[in-house]
Amino acid sequence: MRNRVTELTGAEYPILLGPMRFISLGAVAASVSGSGGFGQIAGSGLNADRLRREIRLARELTGAPFGVNIPVYRDNAFEALEVAIEEGVRMITTSAGDPNKLIKRIREAGLKVFHKCSTVSMARKAQDAGVDGVIASGAEAGGHVSREQITTFALIPQLVDVLEIPVVAAGGIGDGRGLLAAFALGAEGVEMGTRFLATTEAPVPEGYKRRIVSADCDGTTIIREKAMPARILRNQAATAIEQMERRKTPGEQINAYTDTFYCHEDPDKAIMPAGQVAGLVRSIANISEVIGATIREAGLRLTVINNFFAEET
Numbered sequence: 001m002r003n004r005v006t007e008l009t010g011a012e013y014p015i016l017l018g019p020m021r022f023i024s025l026g027a028v029a030a031s032v033s034g035s036g037g038f039g040q041i042a043g044s045g046l047n048a049d050r051l052r053r054e055i056r057l058a059r060e061l062t063g064a065p066f067g068v069n070i071p072v073y074r075d076n077a078f079e080a081l082e083v084a085i086e087e088g089v090r091m092i093t094t095s096a097g098d099p100n101k102l103i104k105r106i107r108e109a110g111l112k113v114f115h116k117c118s119t120v121s122m123a124r125k126a127q128d129a130g131v132d133g134v135i136a137s138g139a140e141a142g143g144h145v146s147r148e149q150i151t152t153f154a155l156i157p158q159l160v161d162v163l164e165i166p167v168v169a170a171g172g173i174g175d176g177r178g179l180l181a182a183f184a185l186g187a188e189g190v191e192m193g194t195r196f197l198a199t200t201e202a203p204v205p206e207g208y209k210r211r212i213v214s215a216d217c218d219g220t221t222i223i224r225e226k227a228m229p230a231r232i233l234r235n236q237a238a239t240a241i242e243q244m245e246r247r248k249t250p251g252e253q254i255n256a257y258t259d260t261f262y263c264h265e266d267p268d269k270a271i272m273p274a275g276q277v278a279g280l281v282r283s284i285a286n287i288s289e290v291i292g293a294t295i296r297e298a299g300l301r302l303t304v305i306n307n308f309f310a311e312e313t
């Protein structure tokens with residue numbers, strides 16, 4: 001299984017672990033990479049020492065390659081990049097900001113880089129900046145979503161039509177059907193966040209995982225809509241936030257909830273980012289099972305589709 005995404009990441013399968021603040025840490029990234037996917041350590045919220053420890057932990061747990069995600073707008077973005085370089089990480093993903101800020105140093109150090117985008121214009125700018133690929137994040141995704149709220153299904157083919165670099169689809173993908181659909185649209189890889197939250201390895205409270213498993217397709221909502229929108233599970237906390245936000249200006253919304261509280265043990269009080277694909281997730285599984293099942297299911301569905309079109313011609 002080789003394409004530009006597996007070549008660039010060095011992973012066996014074109015399945016990326018979505019970087020998730022305080023969740024996609026060394027152990028989870030190592031589990032994904034050790035299962036053939038591409039683990040990413042979320043640099044968000046980590047100081048230099050903690051990031052270094054998480055990289056070293058991942059390296060102890062797996063010999064497979066993994067990456068580090070750096071939110072560009074954060075003050076410590078340069079410091080995080082230096083730590084990743086010093087620790088021998090070969091691939092960076094950047095998000096939330098202009099990749100131009102870091103690209104020179106990334107290139108100098110010989111690293112590969114994908115940038116997370118949510119519109120065609122953002123992706124064009126990233127390509128012009130010299131990134132190796134884009135991670136296209138649709139409005140279905142868990143966590144931060146763009147104000148434009150373009151869906152994955154609409155975004156991927158529009159990007160593929162205008163870009164020369166490979167596209168990884170993020171948002172709304174939770175099984176082999178999603179992987180195959182993303183490939184049908186022209187993506188060369190997928191990034192999954194929500195599906196990996198409902199795994200035995202994810203370091204989040206059990207109540208969070210169970211709420212994903214029991215969520216319906218309309219089980220999420222978007223908060224901070226006027227400022228930095230984020231998709232989270234509907235619960236008492238989400239309803240309280242929505243009521244409060246009706247009275248806030250965009251500036252006030254930005255300053256509220258900059259920290260996520262998904263570590264709260266009570267799933268009614270916790271703010272739990274998750275994507276619309278939560279409605280599809282019906283079990284808490286091991287990471288290796290999720291990756292194995294995704295690849296197997298994509299292959300089986302592809303055979304069915306091939307047979308259908310073979311009959312037509």
Ligand SMILES: Cc1cc2nc3c(=O)[nH]c(=O)nc-3n(C[C@H](O)[C@H](O)[C@H](O)COP(=O)(O)O)c2cc1C
Pocket residue numbers: 017018019020021023042044069071095116137140141142143144170171172173191192193194195272273274275276277
């Ligand atoms: C709990 C949570 C935290 C996230 N934190 C980050 C982050 O720190 N940086 C980032 O680029 N994306 C972040 N994301 C987005 C994911 O990396 C991924 O792109 C997204 O979850 C994919 O959509 P899905 O949830 O439908 O699978 C987060 C998502 C979730 C659910």
